[in-house]
Amino acid sequence: PLGISLSGFLEAQLKAGSARKEVNCILLWMLGGPSHIDMYDLKPDAPAEIRGELNPIQTRIPGVELGELMPQLAKCNDKFSLIRSMHSYSASHGMGDHHLFSGRRYTKDFMPPSFGSVLQWQQTPAKASGVPAFVQVGDMKSTNYGRQGQAGALGHRYDPFLVDRDPNSSGFRAEAFSTPDTMGVQRFTDRQTLLKSIDQFQADTEKQLRFAKTHDAFRTQAFDLLTSQRAKKAFDIEQEPERIRDAYGRNRVGQGLLLARRLIESGVRFVTVKGYVRYGWDHHPEVFPRLRTEVPVYDQGYAALLHDLDQRGMLENTLVITAGEFGRTPRLNSDARGPGRDHWSRAFSLTMGGGGIKTGQVIGATDKHAAEITERPVSVEDYAATVYHALGMNPRAIYATLDGRPTEALPVGEPITELIE
Numbered sequence: 027p028l029g030i031s032l033s034g035f036l037e038a039q040l041k042a043g044s045a046r047k048e049v050n051c052i053l054l055w056m057l058g059g060p061s062h063i064d065m066y067d068l069k070p071d072a073p074a075e076i077r078g079e080l081n082p083i084q085t086r087i088p089g090v091e092l093g094e095l096m097p098q099l100a101k102c103n104d105k106f107s108l109i110r111s112m113h114s115y116s117a118s119h120g121m122g123d124h125h126l127f128s129g130r131r132y133t134k135d136f137m138p139p140s141f142g143s144v145l146q147w148q149q150t151p152a153k154a155s156g157v158p159a160f161v162q163v164g165d166m167k168s169t170n171y172g173r174q175g176q177a178g179a180l181g182h183r184y185d186p187f188l189v190d191r192d193p194n195s196s197g198f199r200a201e202a203f204s205t206p207d208t209m210g211v212q213r214f215t216d217r218q219t220l221l222k223s224i225d226q227f228q229a230d231t232e233k234q235l236r237f238a239k240t241h242d243a244f245r246t247q248a249f250d251l252l253t254s255q256r257a258k259k260a261f262d263i264e265q266e267p268e269r270i271r272d273a274y275g276r277n278r279v280g281q282g283l284l285l286a287r288r289l290i291e292s293g294v295r296f297v298t299v300k301g302y303v304r305y306g307w308d309h310h311p312e313v314f315p316r317l318r319t320e321v322p323v324y325d326q327g328y329a330a331l332l333h334d335l336d337q338r339g340m341l342e343n344t345l346v347i348t349a350g351e352f353g354r355t356p357r358l359n360s361d362a363r364g365p366g367r368d369h370w371s372r373a374f375s376l377t378m379g380g381g382g383i384k385t386g387q388v389i390g391a392t393d394k395h396a397a398e399i400t401e402r403p404v405s406v407e408d409y410a411a412t413v414y415h416a417l418g419m420n421p422r423a424i425y426a427t428l429d430g431r432p433t434e435a436l437p438v439g440e441p442i443t444e445l446i447e
Contacts, residue, residue, distance in 0.1 A: 047343050048149075049381045049417050050294070051141065052286045054279070054301040054328065055127075055175065056350035057166055058119070058308030059374070061367050063356055063396040064317055065093045066375035067110045076356050076395050078365075079314045087386055095321035098329035104386040105332040106346065106379030107445055111390020111399045114352055114406050117369040119308070120171025122351030127175045129410020129436050136427070137171075137178030141413055142296035144435050146184045148419050150295065156256035157293045158187035163282045164300025165190045175298050179427040186298060193263055193281035260292035261285070273330045277303050280327035287334055290344055307350050311363035324348070335380060345381025345416045350374075356395040373399050376409070381416040383445045407439030415441040 063069060068082040068091060082091035085100040090108075092100050099106075116122050121132050130138030139147070142160040150159040165188060168174045177184035191198060259265070263285050274280035279301055286297040301307075303323050305316040328348060335341040353374025354367030373392045379385050391401040414421045414436055421436035 048295075049343050049345055050290045051145070051296045051345040051347065051381065051413070051417060052283070052290065052331070053141070053296070053298045054283065054324075054346075054348040055166065055298055056301040056307045056324070056348060057123075058302070058306040059122070059350040059352045059354060059369060060307040061309060061313060061317065062110070062353035062370075062373070062375040063367075064313065064354075065096065065321060066108055066377075067392055067396045068093055069356075069394060069396050072356075072395055075358050078358060080317070087388075090388055093321070095317060096325040098325045102329050102332055105336060105341070106377045107383060107385050107387035107389065108375060108377050109389045109404050109409070109442070110373075110375045110392060111402050111404050112353075112374045112376055112406070112409065113399060113403055114371040114374075117352055117371040118171075119351060119369075120168035120174070122371065123168040123174035124171060124178075125406050126349055126351050126409075128178075129407050129413070129439055132171055135429075136433075137176070139178045139180040139184065139425075139435075140175045140186075140298075141410070141417070141419075142175070142186055142298060143177035143180050143184040144414075145296050145417055145419055147180055147425065148423060148435075157260055157289070158257070159294065160184070160186040160296045161189060161286075161289055161294050162186035162298045162300075163189045163193065163285055164278065166300055179433070180425060181428055186296075189261070189285075192278050193285045194276055194278050198263055198281075199261060256292060260288050260294070263288065270334070273326075273334075275323055275326040275330070277323050277327075279303055279323045280330065283327045283331045284334075287331060287338075287340070290340065291338075301348065301350075309354065309366050310359070310368055311361040311366040313354070313358070313364075313366040315364065332379065341380040343381065345383065345413070346379050347376065347413070349376035353396075356397045370397075373397060378409075378412070378416075378445065382447050383412070383416055384447060387444055389442060389444055402444075404442060405439065407436070408442055409439075410436055411439035412441045412445055414439075415446060 064078055064080050069077050070082055081094050083094050083100050085092055085103045087103055090103060114122055114125055116125060124132035124138055127140040128138035132138060146159040162175060166174060263281060266284060274284040282299040286299050289297050302320050304319055309316045335344050352369055352371040355370045358365040359368055373396060389402055390399060390404055392398060393400050411421060423435045424432050426432055
């Protein structure tokens with residue numbers, strides 16, 4: 027029967043004495059594809075049209091260098107590991123998004139569930155905790171392939187709770203947790219009853235029974251959260267001391283990461299944060315001016331998060347990932363607006379730390395132009411298997427897609443042994 031493999035997996039874990047503290051996750055999503063050759067894998071001896079304008083700097087770990095725009099991360103790269111030999115099958119934004127969010131390939135009849143959705147499906151207790159299990163901070167859309175980072179084939183019940191407002195905005199609050207002055211709880215209850223009637227009519231009429239069921243469950247969760255004091259407190263970022271808010275950076279990324287930490291503390295299991303302030307990371311033109319806008323914000327917020335989690339004793343049970351869907355072409359283009367870099371999926375970088383992952387490691391290497399992998403190739407499926415391992419998820423668990431097809435959570439991929447404790 028469906029799902030029996032998960033119970034067997036968990037039972038085997040307990041018998042082997044391998045049960046450990048619950049691990050949560052914060053994923054900073056660098057939408058567009060960050061330039062690996064300008065941030066993580068610089069090639070200072072390459073020709074100018076390849077090496078670009080930025081120089082490497084020495085990090086805390088001897089012999090390991092990062093780009094000059096990341097001095098804060100250079101001081102704390104013992105708190106995360108860097109994979110320089112990632113590769114993906116697709117240099118398309120939409121397909122790459124889904125691949126990196128799940129370890130599964132998108133097809134026209136299969137939208138793979140994201141890590142957060144699978145975690146929620148496998149591990150969230152039936153009893154409500156007062157906070158959503160899976161939250162997304164910042165709305166994101168992939169090109170031509172639907173929204174990335176969602177539940178896809180698992181159904182809307184496992185979609186993330188979306189916080190679309192900028193956490194750095196004045197008076198930020200998650201609107202769903204703030205009852206308008208003109209509308210009391212009874213009116214919300216009346217609205218819920220009305221919506222239930224409409225949804226039931228649609229379900230009966232269209233006979234989309236499983237979709238209706240999962241959609242109804244998701245809507246019910248949203249209404250339950252309206253009266254949750256725990257959720258309201260978690261989203262109230264203004265409770266943070268000014269010095270902490272300043273440390274993260276007074277911008278969407280920094281405050282998004284701070285909000286993510288607050289959510290994890292409150293019981294949320296997985297938080298995705300939109301990881302840019304202005305341009306995104308798809309730098310076809312003007313790669314260097316745009317990197318000078320985006321990278322310092324990333325550097326400050328990510329470093330602050332790692333320090334904060336560590337000081338609070340949360341790093342060991344919080345996996346932190348920063349990634350985009352691919353890297354950028356080693357050779358600069360000749361865009362009229364200013365040189366840029368195009369899509370490159372044959373070699374790129376991402377970072378992982380916390381959550382029991384071995385830190386201070388550099389996995390893999392590329393050639394003298396950061397174009398091809400020369401040591402320890404890491405597939406997206408292997409990266410995904412490492413995420414599954416860190417979060418205690420079962421890759422062999424079986425679920426039924428919305429059209430009733432049984433499928434394994436992650437059919438392919440082996441954990442990166444160098445990163446596993």
